[in-house]
Amino acid sequence: MGTQPTPQEQPDAPDSYVGLDAGPAERIARERGWSPVRSLPPGSIITMEYMEGRLNFEVKDGTVVRCWKG
Incomplete structure (x- = not known):
């Protein structure tokens, strides 16, 4: 199994x-x-707190309305 890319490589x-x-x-x-x-x-x-590799979604009515790293 290959390694997962880091967020910097996204x-x-x-x-x-x-x-x-x-x-x-x-x-x-x-x-x-x-x-x-x-x-x-x-x-x-x-x-x-900032978590390397985490992606945050703000979801309203089932739809992503905002997204940010950490």
Whole structure:
């Protein structure tokens, strides 16, 4: 089994997930090496620690409305 690419090697920008349905977006992100992938409702209270390799989705009505690393 090959190694997973690190986020620095990712060909996709976080903004490329905005507008996608949350389920398929999470699957695509994992296939591209993001781990973990975290989906959050708008206005969620979250910790602010940066986690290398993590991709965060803000999801409203089943659609990614915002995406960021860490």
